[in-house]
Amino acid sequence: MPSQPKPRLNLRIVLLTFALFSAAVTLANTFWVMFKIQKRELIENALEGNRAYAARIAAAVEGVLSSDLDRLEYGSAIVSKNFSDRQLLAVEARRLLEQDNSFNSVLITNADGTIVASAPERLQLNGQSLQSREPLERRKPLVSNAFHSITGNLVVFVSQPVFDANGQYLGLVGGALRLEQQNTLQALMDLNRRQNGAYVYLVDSQRRVLYHPDPQQIGRLIDHDRIVDAALSQANGSLQAVDRDGNEMLAGYAGIPSSRWGIVSQQPMAVVQETLSVTALKVAKGIVPLGLLGLLLIWWSGSRISNPLSRLADSAGRLDVPESYERISAIPVDYLESWQLRRALLLSVSLLQEKIGRLNHQAQSDPLTGLANRRAMQDALTVWLESKKTIAVISVDIDHFKRVNDTFGHDVGDETLRSVAGLMKQNSRPSDLLCRVGGEEFVLLLPDSSIAAAVDIAERLRLSIASTALEAVGHITVSLGVALWRAGDSMDDVFQKADQLLYRAKQQGRNQVVAEQESSATGPAS
Numbered sequence: 001m002p003s004q005p006k007p008r009l010n011l012r013i014v015l016l017t018f019a020l021f022s023a024a025v026t027l028a029n030t031f032w033v034m035f036k037i038q039k040r041e042l043i044e045n046a047l048e049g050n051r052a053y054a055a056r057i058a059a060a061v062e063g064v065l066s067s068d069l070d071r072l073e074y075g076s077a078i079v080s081k082n083f084s085d086r087q088l089l090a091v092e093a094r095r096l097l098e099q100d101n102s103f104n105s106v107l108i109t110n111a112d113g114t115i116v117a118s119a120p121e122r123l124q125l126n127g128q129s130l131q132s133r134e135p136l137e138r139r140k141p142l143v144s145n146a147f148h149s150i151t152g153n154l155v156v157f158v159s160q161p162v163f164d165a166n167g168q169y170l171g172l173v174g175g176a177l178r179l180e181q182q183n184t185l186q187a188l189m190d191l192n193r194r195q196n197g198a199y200v201y202l203v204d205s206q207r208r209v210l211y212h213p214d215p216q217q218i219g220r221l222i223d224h225d226r227i228v229d230a231a232l233s234q235a236n237g238s239l240q241a242v243d244r245d246g247n248e249m250l251a252g253y254a255g256i257p258s259s260r261w262g263i264v265s266q267q268p269m270a271v272v273q274e275t276l277s278v279t280a281l282k283v284a285k286g287i288v289p290l291g292l293l294g295l296l297l298i299w300w301s302g303s304r305i306s307n308p309l310s311r312l313a314d315s316a317g318r319l320d321v322p323e324s325y326e327r328i329s330a331i332p333v334d335y336l337e338s339w340q341l342r343r344a345l346l347l348s349v350s351l352l353q354e355k356i357g358r359l360n361h362q363a364q365s366d367p368l369t370g371l372a373n374r375r376a377m378q379d380a381l382t383v384w385l386e387s388k389k390t391i392a393v394i395s396v397d398i399d400h401f402k403r404v405n406d407t408f409g410h411d412v413g414d415e416t417l418r419s420v421a422g423l424m425k426q427n428s429r430p431s432d433l434l435c436r437v438g439g440e441e442f443v444l445l446l447p448d449s450s451i452a453a454a455v456d457i458a459e460r461l462r463l464s465i466a467s468t469a470l471e472a473v474g475h476i477t478v479s480l481g482v483a484l485w486r487a488g489d490s491m492d493d494v495f496q497k498a499d500q501l502l503y504r505a506k507q508q509g510r511n512q513v514v515a516e517q518e519s520s521a522t523g524p525a526s
């Protein structure tokens with residue numbers, strides 16, 4: 001099977017990363033959508049506000065101009081009755097000027113455009129020619145575009161033609177509005193100054209600025225500006241566009257039909273962006289604590305979900321450890337999948353440990369007799385030498401076992417070995433360890449035993465074997481050597497001693513026990 005590298009990510013990291021990532025994306029998305037909606041709304045509101053504002057100002061300007069025309073029409077009617085009376089014309093010009101603040105100067109010209117009366121008189125305009133020829137040619141009520149007057153001021157000229165009773169054109173009565181000076185138009189516009197970076201300006205049909213909150217801009221020509229184009233089309237609407245100075249603007253526009261002028265009310269997009277940034281910051285401040293709480297909650301619940309799985313996975317890698325079953329049982333399982341996994345693992349632990357136990361038993365026992373083998377004896381001694389004060393060692397060897405084999409065959413020999421093992425079990429305590437260490441050699445280890453107690457057991461075993469008639473073989477005997485290990489002794493020396501005592505028992509005629517200290521053999525069974 002091809003070996004794959006061990007994955008470095010664990011479930012907890014995957015789960016938490018995914019959950020936190022999803023939450024963060026959802027939060028960011030919500031914030032982004034809110035931001036977009038808010039932006040759209042602010043833009044639409046600004047556009048609609050400017051459109052409505054431009055329409056309102058246009059209507060007001062239209063009202064001012066039409067009332068100026070009305071006043072001049074009235075003056076025209078008065079002077080037409082006696083146009084040759086210069087005194088009358090002068091009085092009427094003064095009256096029109098002083099009536100209110102509508103005009104900065106009032107002129108009356110004859111049909112050639114020569115000024116025949118004017119106010120204020122200090123300007124001394126009488127006898128000079130009218131700069132703008134258009135009103136003379138058109139012979140209609142007219143609001144001009146801006147132009148430079150005789151005195152060099154930038155003005156617009158509002159005029160009414162003067163006809164006699166026969167309909168003959170006599171000249172005109174007109175009022176000049178100086179764009180840089182206070183007049184009703186200026187007063188109206190100044191009254192309507194706007195907040196939040198928004199402002200209004202007025203252009204004539206030739207794109208010249210007639211009013212602007214920044215006086216520097218008055219008289220300037222605005223070419224190539226979509227917003228001005230829209231205003232001069234005389235429609236009322238709104239537009240998001242870049243102005244001539246390269247600033248993105250949210251503009252409303254409206255036309256003034258009597259003069260073909262246009263009004264623009266506009267607000268830099270940057271102001272909306274700024275409002276938006278402030279709102280976004282407020283929203284973020286509101287969202288962040290709640291968002292953090294949510295993320296903490298996800299972190300906590302993610303940990304709770306993944307914790308049992310992590311612990312189960314960790315335990316799955318160490319099923320062979322003896323305390324596995326208890327450790328896995330202690331893992332809390334709150335949901336079905338973890339419960340199923342725990343149950344499966346517990347089952348695996350039981351099966352595995354049962355199998356390990358079986359293998360251990362097989363590895364540590366003698367297959368013929370079922371007694372412990374040398375390895376098991378070593379393992380037991382490793383533990384006992386640490387914890388026991390004494391261990392009695394009884395070495396057992398069957399007498400003339402070769403004869404059994406030779407006489408009855410190997411199988412009967414094996415059966416005899418099994419019978420001797422059975423008798424050894426019968427004559428020992430559960431705490432004793434019975435081992436087969438060679439062909440027909442056995443060792444009994446008796447923990448916490450005295451030499452006398454060990455001799456008793458050895459003797460009982462000898463008698464038991466000698467008195468038992470085995471099938472096919474009949475009676476056999478064993479010889480035994482008994483030695484005692486005390487804490488601090490060398491175990492190898494004690495085994496050697498037990499073997500020497502056994503050898504002595506053989507030499508002394510077999511079927512007897514020879515123990516240390518007394519060094520006396522208990523006599524053979526008679």
Ligand SMILES: Nc1nc2c(ncn2[C@@H]2O[C@H](COP(=O)(O)OP(=O)(O)OP(=O)(O)O)[C@@H](O)[C@H]2O)c(=O)[nH]1
Nearest residue numbers: 397398399400401402403405410411413414439440
């Ligand atoms: N059937 C059988 N015989 C075995 C086994 N292991 C060893 N033997 C035999 O046990 C016999 C041991 O014989 P010896 O060591 O000469 O000693 P003995 O005949 O018992 O004589 P003494 O020990 O001096 O009383 C040999 O014939 C071995 O072949 C076994 O597993 N099964």
